[in-house]
Amino acid sequence: MTKLMAFVVSISLFMSIGADAHDLIQPDWRGQEGTTYQEWRFDTDANPAVPDVINNDYGDASASITVGFMGSGWLYELGFGSQTGHWDLGGNGGQIIIDIDNRPLELEYKEIWLQVTYYMDISQPPSVEVPNAAFLGGETLLVEDLGMGGWFLDLSKWRIEPNPDHEQIILTSDANWGSMIDQIVVDTICIPEPASIGLLVLGALTVLRKRQPRENIL
Numbered sequence: 001m002t003k004l005m006a007f008v009v010s011i012s013l014f015m016s017i018g019a020d021a022h023d024l025i026q027p028d029w030r031g032q033e034g035t036t037y038q039e040w041r042f043d044t045d046a047n048p049a050v051p052d053v054i055n056n057d058y059g060d061a062s063a064s065i066t067v068g069f070m071g072s073g074w075l076y077e078l079g080f081g082s083q084t085g086h087w088d089l090g091g092n093g094g095q096i097i098i099d100i101d102n103r104p105l106e107l108e109y110k111e112i113w114l115q116v117t118y119y120m121d122i123s124q125p126p127s128v129e130v131p132n133a134a135f136l137g138g139e140t141l142l143v144e145d146l147g148m149g150g151w152f153l154d155l156s157k158w159r160i161e162p163n164p165d166h167e168q169i170i171l172t173s174d175a176n177w178g179s180m181i182d183q184i185v186v187d188t189i190c191i192p193e194p195a196s197i198g199l200l201v202l203g204a205l206t207v208l209r210k211r212q213p214r215e216n217i218l
Helices: 001-020 194-216
Strands: 035-040 053-055 059-065 073-077 085-088 095-101 109-120 127-129 133-144 152-158 166-172 178-189
Touching: 035 059, 035 152, 059 194, 085 095, 095 178, 109 133, 109 166, 127 133
Parallel strands: none
Antiparallel strands: 035 053, 035 178, 059 095, 073 085, 085 178, 095 166, 109 152, 109 178, 127 166, 133 152
């Protein structure tokens, strides 16, 4: 292979990774016990859509899509940039509702990290609602700059107290200008984690053992 061919192959691989991999902000607790991970790439027009990648020991996850006013629905290519597999939700009435089964223990709280990749020029990012959750903050990253517009990723963090065994995430299209969604990634963790629960139990037993001799003396 010549140097030129190697360079072309390297660039092609880089572009293909950039086109598919928008899981850009990963929590350091992903994969631990008590966590779930779901990724929707929308490579097909399946509706409801199951995650393309899932690590959830507690059940299933799905995304139900409703196309609103003047929406084109599922598109393999938008014609802007290198991203593929999108939902053009259109304007008023466009929504994606995500349902995720989760750890059914009565724990203190659950934290949710949500990454949404969307196209923005005239079209706008979707609004996000997590019922019964408090918004903890987030950030926006540029995925692909196209000059007058581009693909962006929004990370938002949420907390539900106490921990439910199921959560719902609602993405609503901009009523006037519409929203185009390319990818959704959801991470969840239930707090306290199993290791923390073990430490709490051990601490409680230690306290009881220390108190027991005093109670016998009295």
